[in-house]
Amino acid sequence: QSALTQPASVSGSPGQSITISCTGTTSDVGSYYLVSWYQQHPGKAPKLIIYEVKKRPSGVSNRFSGSKSGNTASLRITGLQADDEADYYCSSYAGSKILLFGRGTKVTVL
Amino acid sequence: QITLTESGPTLVKPTETLTLSCTFSGFSLTTDGVGVGWIRQPPGKALECLALIYWDDDKRYIPYLESRLTITKDTSKNLVVLTMTDMDPADTATYYCAHTLGVTQFGAYWGPGTLVTVSS
Numbered sequence: 001q002s003a004l005t006q007p008a009s010v011s012g013s014p015g016q017s018i019t020i021s022c023t024g025t026t027s028d029v030g031s032y033y034l035v036s037w038y039q040q041h042p043g044k045a046p047k048l049i050i051y052e053v054k055k056r057p058s059g060v061s062n063r064f065s066g067s068k069s070g071n072t073a074s075l076r077i078t079g080l081q082a083d084d085e086a087d088y089y090c091s092s093y094a095g096s097k098i099l100l101f102g103r104g105t106k107v108t109v110l
Numbered sequence: 111q112i113t114l115t116e117s118g119p120t121l122v123k124p125t126e127t128l129t130l131s132c133t134f135s136g137f138s139l140t141t142d143g144v145g146v147g148w149i150r151q152p153p154g155k156a157l158e159c160l161a162l163i164y165w166d167d168d169k170r171y172i173p174y175l176e177s178r179l180t181i182t183k184d185t186s187k188n189l190v191v192l193t194m195t196d197m198d199p200a201d202t203a204t205y206y207c208a209h210t211l212g213v214t215q216f217g218a219y220w221g222p223g224t225l226v227t228v229s230s
Contacts, residue, residue: 089157098173
């Protein structure tokens with residue numbers, strides 16, 4: 001079970017929208033509606049922002065949205081803000097009930 | 111209010127065994143579907159889920175480290191313990207514990223993490 005594939009970095013200007021991809025296989029992302037996304041600011045614990053592909057925990061901005069097609073899940077951030085600058089990780093269960101994480105994407109707000 | 115807190119040594123020597131504790135409040139590990147996981151993050155690197163333990167004592171480990179890991183729970187003390195044997199400098203990382211609700215919602219709550227350095 002290898003880590004999920006994410007782009008190393010994505011950038012955008014304030015107010016713009018960006019999308020981060022998360023590619024797995026038919027054994028994980030492709031087989032389960034169990035993709036989550038986490039935001040992590042430097043020196044802090046990760047924060048859950050999306051679970052079950054597109055659900056948002058209470059209190060998470062609706063500027064964050066998730067989707068999935070085949071073996072690839074995506075996180076879209078609209079109306080980019082300075083505080084969105086962080087590392088973002090996807091995760092998926094892989095059938096064995098162990099969790100796989102992506103390698104992380106650094107989002108830079110220009 | 112759910113909280114989790116990791117504790118353990120900040121420095122271990124190569125070949126030693128690491129024992130980390132996760133003390134939690136606001137939920138019970140006897141409730142159907144509830145679990146606790148251990149995740150680590152080497153400096154500047156990605157998250158990695160090491161082990162999970164569920165309310166029914168089901169345990170899951172990351173395959174390539176399974177021989178070195180043991181996760182246990184003490185429901186009376188609201189405590190989950192992770193042991194990792196034969197520590198190596200490559201195991202230097204921040205170790206987090208996190209709450210999970212079945213397989214659908216992992217990580218709605220995390221501890222602050224504890225940095226463990228492996229060095230002689």
